Amino acid sequence: MRSGVARSGARGDELPTAIGRYRPVRRLRTSPLAETFVALADRDDGISEVVAVKRIRPELQHVADARAMFGHEALLLSSFAHRGIVRLLESHATTSHGHFGLELVHGRTLPEVVRRAEEYGVRMPLRHAISIVASLAEAVDYSHVCISADRTPLCTVHADLSPANVTLAIDGTVKLVDFGMARSRMRPTQGRLQALGSAVAYMSPEQCRGETLDRRSDVYGLGVLLWELATWSRLYRRLSHDQVVARVAIGAVPLPSQVRADIPAALEDTLMIALQPLPQRRFSTAAEFARVLRQLGGAEDPRGLDAWVRRLFH
Numbered sequence: 001m002r003s004g005v006a007r008s009g010a011r012g013d014e015l016p017t018a019i020g021r022y023r024p025v026r027r028l029r030t031s032p033l034a035e036t037f038v039a040l041a042d043r044d045d046g047i048s049e050v051v052a053v054k055r056i057r058p059e060l061q062h063v064a065d066a067r068a069m070f071g072h073e074a075l076l077l078s079s080f081a082h083r084g085i086v087r088l089l090e091s092h093a094t095t096s097h098g099h100f101g102l103e104l105v106h107g108r109t110l111p112e113v114v115r116r117a118e119e120y121g122v123r124m125p126l127r128h129a130i131s132i133v134a135s136l137a138e139a140v141d142y143s144h145v146c147i148s149a150d151r152t153p154l155c156t157v158h159a160d161l162s163p164a165n166v167t168l169a170i171d172g173t174v175k176l177v178d179f180g181m182a183r184s185r186m187r188p189t190q191g192r193l194q195a196l197g198s199a200v201a202y203m204s205p206e207q208c209r210g211e212t213l214d215r216r217s218d219v220y221g222l223g224v225l226l227w228e229l230a231t232w233s234r235l236y237r238r239l240s241h242d243q244v245v246a247r248v249a250i251g252a253v254p255l256p257s258q259v260r261a262d263i264p265a266a267l268e269d270t271l272m273i274a275l276q277p278l279p280q281r282r283f284s285t286a287a288e289f290a291r292v293l294r295q296l297g298g299a300e301d302p303r304g305l306d307a308w309v310r311r312l313f314h
Protein backbone atom coordinates (compact mmCIF):
# COMPACT_ATOMS: atom_id res chain seq x y z
CA MET A 1 0.00 0.00 0.00
CA ARG A 2 1.37 3.44 -0.91
CA SER A 3 1.48 5.94 1.92
CA GLY A 4 -1.78 7.81 2.33
CA VAL A 5 -3.53 5.63 -0.24
CA ALA A 6 -5.71 2.62 0.50
CA ARG A 7 -5.99 -0.08 -2.15
CA SER A 8 -9.45 -0.79 -3.46
CA GLY A 9 -9.63 -3.78 -5.74
CA ALA A 10 -8.43 -3.32 -9.30
CA ARG A 11 -4.94 -2.04 -10.03
CA GLY A 12 -4.69 1.68 -10.62
CA ASP A 13 -8.00 2.12 -8.82
CA GLU A 14 -6.74 3.29 -5.43
CA LEU A 15 -9.06 5.02 -3.06
CA PRO A 16 -7.61 8.23 -1.60
CA THR A 17 -7.83 8.33 2.20
CA ALA A 18 -9.10 11.92 2.18
CA ILE A 19 -10.23 14.59 -0.25
CA GLY A 20 -10.39 17.77 1.79
CA ARG A 21 -12.96 17.14 4.52
CA TYR A 22 -14.35 14.06 2.75
CA ARG A 23 -13.40 10.41 3.29
CA PRO A 24 -13.99 8.40 0.11
CA VAL A 25 -15.54 4.96 0.60
CA ARG A 26 -16.23 3.88 -2.98
CA ARG A 27 -15.27 5.02 -6.46
CA LEU A 28 -18.24 5.86 -8.66
CA ARG A 29 -16.48 6.70 -11.89
CA THR A 30 -13.20 7.80 -13.42
CA SER A 31 -13.40 9.86 -16.58
CA PRO A 32 -10.64 11.53 -18.62
CA LEU A 33 -10.94 14.66 -16.48
CA ALA A 34 -12.48 13.77 -13.14
CA GLU A 35 -12.99 11.15 -10.46
CA THR A 36 -16.21 10.75 -8.52
CA PHE A 37 -16.58 8.94 -5.20
CA VAL A 38 -19.12 8.10 -2.56
CA ALA A 39 -17.66 9.61 0.60
CA LEU A 40 -18.31 10.38 4.23
CA ALA A 41 -18.39 13.96 5.45
CA ASP A 42 -18.00 14.55 9.17
CA ARG A 43 -20.38 17.17 10.44
CA ASP A 44 -19.70 19.43 13.42
CA ASP A 45 -22.29 17.51 15.49
CA GLY A 46 -20.25 14.30 15.09
CA ILE A 47 -22.61 12.67 12.62
CA SER A 48 -21.17 11.48 9.29
CA GLU A 49 -23.14 12.18 6.15
CA VAL A 50 -22.87 10.05 3.03
CA VAL A 51 -22.24 12.30 0.04
CA ALA A 52 -20.70 12.30 -3.42
CA VAL A 53 -17.35 13.97 -4.12
CA LYS A 54 -16.02 14.94 -7.51
CA ARG A 55 -12.41 15.97 -8.02
CA ILE A 56 -10.10 16.79 -10.90
CA ARG A 57 -7.88 13.84 -11.74
CA PRO A 58 -4.69 14.21 -9.68
CA GLU A 59 -2.50 14.52 -12.81
CA LEU A 60 -4.59 17.51 -13.95
CA GLN A 61 -4.66 19.29 -10.57
CA HIS A 62 -2.16 21.89 -11.73
CA VAL A 63 -3.43 22.31 -15.28
CA ALA A 64 -4.98 25.76 -15.45
CA ASP A 65 -7.66 24.81 -17.97
CA ALA A 66 -8.80 21.85 -15.86
CA ARG A 67 -9.00 23.98 -12.73
CA ALA A 68 -10.92 26.68 -14.56
CA MET A 69 -13.37 24.10 -15.86
CA PHE A 70 -13.87 22.64 -12.41
CA GLY A 71 -14.30 26.03 -10.80
CA HIS A 72 -16.84 26.88 -13.47
CA GLU A 73 -18.85 23.71 -12.81
CA ALA A 74 -18.88 24.45 -9.09
CA LEU A 75 -19.85 28.06 -9.68
CA LEU A 76 -22.82 27.05 -11.82
CA LEU A 77 -23.95 24.39 -9.33
CA SER A 78 -23.70 26.93 -6.51
CA SER A 79 -26.21 29.10 -8.37
CA PHE A 80 -28.81 26.36 -8.82
CA ALA A 81 -31.53 25.27 -6.41
CA HIS A 82 -33.77 22.78 -8.22
CA ARG A 83 -34.82 19.29 -7.24
CA GLY A 84 -33.96 18.06 -10.73
CA ILE A 85 -30.31 19.16 -10.45
CA VAL A 86 -27.83 17.63 -8.05
CA ARG A 87 -27.14 19.97 -5.11
CA LEU A 88 -23.68 21.34 -4.33
CA LEU A 89 -22.60 20.99 -0.69
CA GLU A 90 -19.92 23.67 -0.74
CA SER A 91 -20.18 27.33 -0.01
CA HIS A 92 -19.19 29.54 -2.88
CA ALA A 93 -15.89 30.38 -1.16
CA THR A 94 -14.69 26.76 -1.15
CA THR A 95 -15.38 25.85 -4.77
CA SER A 96 -11.85 26.47 -6.03
CA HIS A 97 -10.19 23.47 -4.35
CA GLY A 98 -10.24 21.15 -7.31
CA HIS A 99 -12.94 19.07 -5.65
CA PHE A 100 -16.46 19.56 -4.39
CA GLY A 101 -19.09 17.68 -2.45
CA LEU A 102 -22.54 16.93 -3.82
CA GLU A 103 -25.69 15.46 -2.39
CA LEU A 104 -25.50 11.74 -3.12
CA VAL A 105 -28.29 10.66 -5.42
CA HIS A 106 -29.57 7.37 -4.01
CA GLY A 107 -30.58 5.55 -7.11
CA ARG A 108 -29.31 4.49 -10.51
CA THR A 109 -27.99 6.18 -13.59
CA LEU A 110 -29.99 5.92 -16.80
CA PRO A 111 -27.48 3.51 -18.46
CA GLU A 112 -27.71 1.21 -15.42
CA VAL A 113 -31.50 1.18 -15.70
CA VAL A 114 -31.44 0.58 -19.46
CA ARG A 115 -28.83 -2.18 -19.18
CA ARG A 116 -30.72 -3.96 -16.41
CA ALA A 117 -33.98 -3.75 -18.37
CA GLU A 118 -32.21 -5.27 -21.39
CA GLU A 119 -30.81 -8.08 -19.26
CA TYR A 120 -34.29 -8.88 -17.98
CA GLY A 121 -35.89 -8.52 -21.41
CA VAL A 122 -38.06 -5.68 -20.05
CA ARG A 123 -38.81 -2.53 -22.04
CA MET A 124 -39.30 0.86 -20.49
CA PRO A 125 -42.94 1.93 -20.92
CA LEU A 126 -43.31 4.98 -23.13
CA ARG A 127 -44.96 7.01 -20.36
CA HIS A 128 -41.84 6.62 -18.19
CA ALA A 129 -39.52 7.55 -21.07
CA ILE A 130 -41.58 10.68 -21.76
CA SER A 131 -41.84 11.56 -18.08
CA ILE A 132 -38.07 11.18 -17.51
CA VAL A 133 -37.21 13.49 -20.40
CA ALA A 134 -39.97 15.97 -19.48
CA SER A 135 -38.55 16.19 -15.94
CA LEU A 136 -35.05 16.61 -17.33
CA ALA A 137 -36.21 19.28 -19.75
CA GLU A 138 -37.73 21.20 -16.83
CA ALA A 139 -34.45 21.00 -14.88
CA VAL A 140 -32.44 21.97 -17.95
CA ASP A 141 -34.77 24.91 -18.59
CA TYR A 142 -34.27 26.05 -15.00
CA SER A 143 -30.50 26.01 -15.56
CA HIS A 144 -30.96 28.01 -18.79
CA VAL A 145 -32.90 30.81 -17.11
CA CYS A 146 -31.08 30.82 -13.77
CA ILE A 147 -29.40 34.07 -12.79
CA SER A 148 -26.30 34.53 -10.64
CA ALA A 149 -26.24 36.02 -7.15
CA ASP A 150 -25.53 39.46 -8.64
CA ARG A 151 -28.66 39.09 -10.81
CA THR A 152 -26.94 38.69 -14.16
CA PRO A 153 -28.12 35.88 -16.45
CA LEU A 154 -25.76 32.91 -16.42
CA CYS A 155 -26.74 31.83 -19.96
CA THR A 156 -25.98 28.21 -19.10
CA VAL A 157 -25.97 25.45 -21.71
CA HIS A 158 -25.36 21.97 -20.24
CA ALA A 159 -23.87 20.62 -23.50
CA ASP A 160 -23.44 17.03 -22.27
CA LEU A 161 -26.91 15.52 -21.90
CA SER A 162 -25.77 11.93 -22.16
CA PRO A 163 -27.50 9.10 -20.24
CA ALA A 164 -24.62 8.73 -17.75
CA ASN A 165 -25.36 12.25 -16.54
CA VAL A 166 -28.96 11.39 -15.73
CA THR A 167 -29.71 9.73 -12.40
CA LEU A 168 -32.99 8.27 -11.21
CA ALA A 169 -33.32 8.51 -7.45
CA ILE A 170 -35.21 5.77 -5.63
CA ASP A 171 -38.04 8.19 -4.84
CA GLY A 172 -38.59 8.59 -8.58
CA THR A 173 -36.90 11.99 -8.88
CA VAL A 174 -34.91 12.49 -12.05
CA LYS A 175 -31.68 14.38 -11.31
CA LEU A 176 -29.22 15.88 -13.72
CA VAL A 177 -25.50 15.78 -12.83
CA ASP A 178 -22.28 16.97 -14.46
CA PHE A 179 -22.06 20.56 -15.62
CA GLY A 180 -18.39 19.94 -16.46
CA MET A 181 -18.91 20.57 -20.16
CA ALA A 182 -21.31 23.45 -19.67
CA ARG A 183 -21.08 26.80 -21.40
CA SER A 184 -22.13 30.03 -19.72
CA ARG A 185 -21.57 33.75 -19.80
CA MET A 186 -18.36 33.16 -17.80
CA ARG A 187 -17.14 30.41 -20.15
CA PRO A 188 -18.89 30.75 -23.51
CA THR A 189 -16.70 28.46 -25.60
CA GLN A 190 -15.42 24.95 -25.16
CA GLY A 191 -12.08 24.69 -23.37
CA ARG A 192 -9.31 22.58 -24.87
CA LEU A 193 -9.82 19.77 -22.35
CA GLN A 194 -13.60 19.72 -22.62
CA ALA A 195 -13.44 18.07 -26.02
CA LEU A 196 -12.06 14.97 -24.25
CA GLY A 197 -15.09 14.33 -22.15
CA SER A 198 -18.21 14.87 -24.24
CA ALA A 199 -20.38 12.06 -25.56
CA VAL A 200 -20.71 12.92 -29.25
CA ALA A 201 -23.92 10.96 -29.88
CA TYR A 202 -25.85 13.42 -27.69
CA MET A 203 -24.33 16.56 -29.16
CA SER A 204 -26.24 18.89 -31.42
CA PRO A 205 -25.08 19.41 -35.01
CA GLU A 206 -23.83 22.89 -34.12
CA GLN A 207 -21.85 21.47 -31.20
CA CYS A 208 -20.26 18.85 -33.46
CA ARG A 209 -19.26 21.64 -35.82
CA GLY A 210 -17.64 23.51 -32.92
CA GLU A 211 -19.99 26.49 -33.14
CA THR A 212 -21.22 28.73 -30.34
CA LEU A 213 -24.13 27.12 -28.49
CA ASP A 214 -27.35 28.40 -27.05
CA ARG A 215 -30.11 26.66 -25.08
CA ARG A 216 -31.57 25.09 -28.22
CA SER A 217 -28.49 22.85 -28.37
CA ASP A 218 -29.70 21.24 -25.13
CA VAL A 219 -33.19 20.82 -26.64
CA TYR A 220 -31.51 18.66 -29.28
CA GLY A 221 -29.61 16.65 -26.64
CA LEU A 222 -32.88 15.99 -24.77
CA GLY A 223 -34.37 14.90 -28.10
CA VAL A 224 -31.64 12.29 -28.59
CA LEU A 225 -32.20 10.96 -25.06
CA LEU A 226 -35.91 10.54 -25.72
CA TRP A 227 -35.37 9.09 -29.21
CA GLU A 228 -33.28 6.33 -27.61
CA LEU A 229 -35.53 5.69 -24.60
CA ALA A 230 -38.66 5.61 -26.75
CA THR A 231 -37.25 3.30 -29.44
CA TRP A 232 -35.31 1.05 -27.04
CA SER A 233 -32.27 1.44 -29.26
CA ARG A 234 -29.18 3.56 -29.81
CA LEU A 235 -29.27 6.29 -32.39
CA TYR A 236 -25.71 5.60 -33.58
CA ARG A 237 -24.80 1.96 -33.18
CA ARG A 238 -21.44 0.44 -34.08
CA LEU A 239 -20.05 3.70 -35.45
CA SER A 240 -16.66 5.20 -34.65
CA HIS A 241 -16.34 8.56 -32.93
CA ASP A 242 -15.53 10.29 -36.24
CA GLN A 243 -18.43 8.60 -38.05
CA VAL A 244 -20.85 9.78 -35.35
CA VAL A 245 -19.51 13.33 -35.54
CA ALA A 246 -19.94 13.30 -39.33
CA ARG A 247 -23.53 11.97 -39.07
CA VAL A 248 -24.58 14.40 -36.35
CA ALA A 249 -23.01 17.38 -38.11
CA ILE A 250 -25.22 16.86 -41.19
CA GLY A 251 -28.27 16.38 -38.99
CA ALA A 252 -29.72 13.14 -40.35
CA VAL A 253 -31.83 11.52 -37.62
CA PRO A 254 -34.00 8.56 -38.69
CA LEU A 255 -37.70 8.67 -37.85
CA PRO A 256 -38.37 6.75 -34.61
CA SER A 257 -41.13 4.81 -36.41
CA GLN A 258 -38.49 3.27 -38.68
CA VAL A 259 -37.11 1.58 -35.58
CA ARG A 260 -40.28 1.00 -33.56
CA ALA A 261 -43.47 0.84 -35.59
CA ASP A 262 -45.91 1.59 -32.75
CA ILE A 263 -44.46 4.98 -31.84
CA PRO A 264 -47.42 7.39 -31.56
CA ALA A 265 -47.43 9.91 -34.41
CA ALA A 266 -47.69 12.85 -31.98
CA LEU A 267 -44.56 11.69 -30.14
CA GLU A 268 -42.68 11.21 -33.39
CA ASP A 269 -43.64 14.72 -34.54
CA THR A 270 -42.52 16.18 -31.21
CA LEU A 271 -39.22 14.34 -31.30
CA MET A 272 -38.46 15.43 -34.82
CA ILE A 273 -39.05 19.08 -33.86
CA ALA A 274 -36.53 18.75 -31.01
CA LEU A 275 -34.09 17.05 -33.41
CA GLN A 276 -34.23 19.58 -36.23
CA PRO A 277 -30.72 20.28 -37.57
CA LEU A 278 -31.37 24.04 -37.55
CA PRO A 279 -31.79 25.44 -34.01
CA GLN A 280 -34.44 27.95 -35.16
CA ARG A 281 -36.71 25.07 -36.21
CA ARG A 282 -36.57 23.36 -32.79
CA PHE A 283 -38.59 24.18 -29.68
CA SER A 284 -37.11 27.49 -28.69
CA THR A 285 -36.90 26.53 -25.01
CA ALA A 286 -36.59 23.30 -23.03
CA ALA A 287 -39.71 24.42 -21.11
CA GLU A 288 -41.76 24.38 -24.32
CA PHE A 289 -40.46 20.87 -25.12
CA ALA A 290 -41.36 19.77 -21.56
CA ARG A 291 -44.89 21.20 -21.82
CA VAL A 292 -45.57 19.31 -25.04
CA LEU A 293 -44.18 16.10 -23.52
CA ARG A 294 -46.39 16.45 -20.44
CA GLN A 295 -49.42 16.83 -22.73
CA LEU A 296 -48.36 13.67 -24.55
CA GLY A 297 -48.68 11.54 -21.47
CA GLY A 298 -45.55 12.30 -19.53
CA ALA A 299 -47.61 13.59 -16.61
CA GLU A 300 -45.47 13.54 -13.52
CA ASP A 301 -45.77 10.10 -11.99
CA PRO A 302 -42.67 9.70 -9.84
CA ARG A 303 -44.14 6.80 -7.90
CA GLY A 304 -44.90 4.83 -11.03
CA LEU A 305 -41.39 5.32 -12.33
CA ASP A 306 -39.97 4.65 -8.90
CA ALA A 307 -41.85 1.36 -8.63
CA TRP A 308 -40.77 0.33 -12.13
CA VAL A 309 -37.08 1.01 -11.40
CA ARG A 310 -37.29 -0.77 -8.04
CA ARG A 311 -38.81 -3.86 -9.60
CA LEU A 312 -35.81 -4.03 -11.91
CA PHE A 313 -33.27 -3.95 -9.13
CA HIS A 314 -34.89 -6.01 -6.37
Ligand SMILES: Nc1ncnc2c1ncn2[C@@H]1O[C@H](COP(=O)(O)OP(=O)(O)O)[C@@H](O)[C@H]1O
Pocket: 028, 029, 030, 031, 032, 033, 034, 035, 036, 052, 054, 086, 102, 103, 104, 105, 106, 109, 164, 165, 167, 177, 178, 179, 180, 197
Ligand atom coordinates in the same frame (compact mmCIF):
# COMPACT_ATOMS: atom_id res chain seq x y z
N1 LIG B 1 -24.27 13.37 -6.76
C1 LIG B 1 -24.18 12.17 -7.29
N2 LIG B 1 -24.84 11.13 -6.75
C2 LIG B 1 -24.73 9.90 -7.29
N3 LIG B 1 -23.97 9.60 -8.36
C3 LIG B 1 -23.29 10.60 -8.94
C4 LIG B 1 -23.36 11.93 -8.45
N4 LIG B 1 -22.58 12.72 -9.22
C5 LIG B 1 -22.06 11.90 -10.15
N5 LIG B 1 -22.48 10.65 -9.99
C6 LIG B 1 -22.08 9.48 -10.79
O1 LIG B 1 -20.74 9.65 -11.14
C7 LIG B 1 -20.58 9.72 -12.55
C8 LIG B 1 -19.53 10.76 -12.88
O2 LIG B 1 -19.94 12.05 -12.45
P1 LIG B 1 -19.93 13.25 -13.48
O3 LIG B 1 -20.24 14.50 -12.73
O4 LIG B 1 -20.78 12.90 -14.64
O5 LIG B 1 -18.39 13.29 -13.89
P2 LIG B 1 -17.63 13.14 -15.27
O6 LIG B 1 -17.27 14.55 -15.61
O7 LIG B 1 -16.46 12.31 -14.89
O8 LIG B 1 -18.53 12.51 -16.27
C9 LIG B 1 -21.98 10.03 -13.08
O9 LIG B 1 -22.13 9.49 -14.38
C10 LIG B 1 -22.86 9.35 -12.09
O10 LIG B 1 -22.94 7.97 -12.38
Ligand SMILES: [Mg+2]
Pocket: 164, 165, 178
Ligand atom coordinates in the same frame (compact mmCIF):
# COMPACT_ATOMS: atom_id res chain seq x y z
MG1 LIG C 1 -20.53 12.75 -16.66
